[in-house]
Amino acid sequence: MEKIIYHEVDKKRLDHFLVEVTSFSRSLITKSIKNGEILVNGKMVKPGFMLSMNDEITYAITEEQTYDVKPVNIPLNIVYEDEHILVINKPKGLVVHPAPSYKGDTLVSALIYHYQSLSDVNGPQRLGIVHRIDKDTSGLLMVAKTNEAHQNLAKALKNHEIQRSYYAIVHGTPNTQFGTIDAPIGRDPNYRTKNTVIKTGRHAVTHFEVVETNGKFSLLRCNLETGRTHQIRVHLQYIGYPIVGDPLYSYKRPYVDNGQMLHAYKLHYIHPITKKEMTHEVPLPLEFEEFLKLNN
Incomplete structure (x- = not known):
């Protein structure tokens, strides 16, 4: 079971909040709430339950996809790396993670080939994935190696603290x-x-x-x-x-x-663990x- 503490002052719907801080689809979140896979303060609630300050959300979401993600030796253009996170310059044409409509090779396939330690906050289909960019959009993407880094980055994204x-x-x-x-x-x-x-x-x-x-x-x-x-x-x-x-x-x-x-082309953020100010930038692609x- 994963756990998230709701720290916002204003109330917000449970399903809307989870769409913001995870990579799961709204339909899967709604289904999981109704199935009791998502609890608030240890109790089953409805998708429209209004969260209050310090509510504890626990979840163990069962992915709709039943297929395995296999490691594939796809080269990665690493812009930054430490024991907590990676920043990758994703090429155009590479899908970030598998989905019901796409079960081919993805960035996740490459990540599990090259790394043994990746966050699993968003389940086995999205190991390490904190946020995504479209298949045919190139550029910088953050990957979390640990769940702590992932949760801190997800919170920063939600609070608009990552530029x-x-x-x-x-x-x-x-x-x-x-x-x-x-x-x-x-x-x-x-x-x-x-x-x-x-x-x-x-x-x-x-x-x-x-x-x-x-x-x-x-x-x-x-x-x-x-x-x-x-x-x-x-x-x-x-x-x-x-x-x-x-x-x-x-x-x-x-x-x-x-x-x-x-x-x-550019990411500016506070490191999720060291709290150091970080900036990464890559040049305009040659085709541009x-x-x-x-x-x-």
Whole structure:
């Protein structure tokens, strides 16, 4: 059984809170609450139970997936490593962890090949995974080796204490060099695989800066204040500047055929164990630079 203490002053629904601090899907969390696999202060409650300060949540969630994750010798680009955490520069095209819709090789397959000690807070299908980036988004990703590091990082993410910065190449040029998109994101009622800006969605904020532009395309620097699924992709499409190559959210000809041109280039955070201030940065991918030169 894993344990989480609810430290927030404001009350929050149990199911919503667990979606924020774990990598489990909302449907699996709801099912697990109803099955008694998630308890609050040792008692069964409903998914909409309102958490109060110092409530103790214990859980032993049974994954819906029954398949094994096998180790695969996939090279890892390690940006930082110590006995508690890893920071990896994930290549475009690599799925972070298995899911019902994808059971091929993933980053988790590579991690269990190269490392014996990984956090298991989120179960055997997501060993070490604290947060994720999309398959066709490249860049920096944190991995926890221990459960203590994992829980501290998850809490920091929830409290918006980890700064994540991205580069994106978009169609067109925003009418301001600096901007903030504050618009709630939720499931698109018409397309189950997509998210959209919707009144019933969850609070989402993205800050952006135009780094360079030629009128037709622009390189943006984006900072996440929140971490919703597909957040940058949804927000940039929402304001009329979709990411080049985005197969879900770009309504313009993609120009590239291997996914969206989005790269997580910078992480700034407090180390979950040593409490040291940490910053990691990787350069713009070569394909981004080549695209900008060819389309200048």
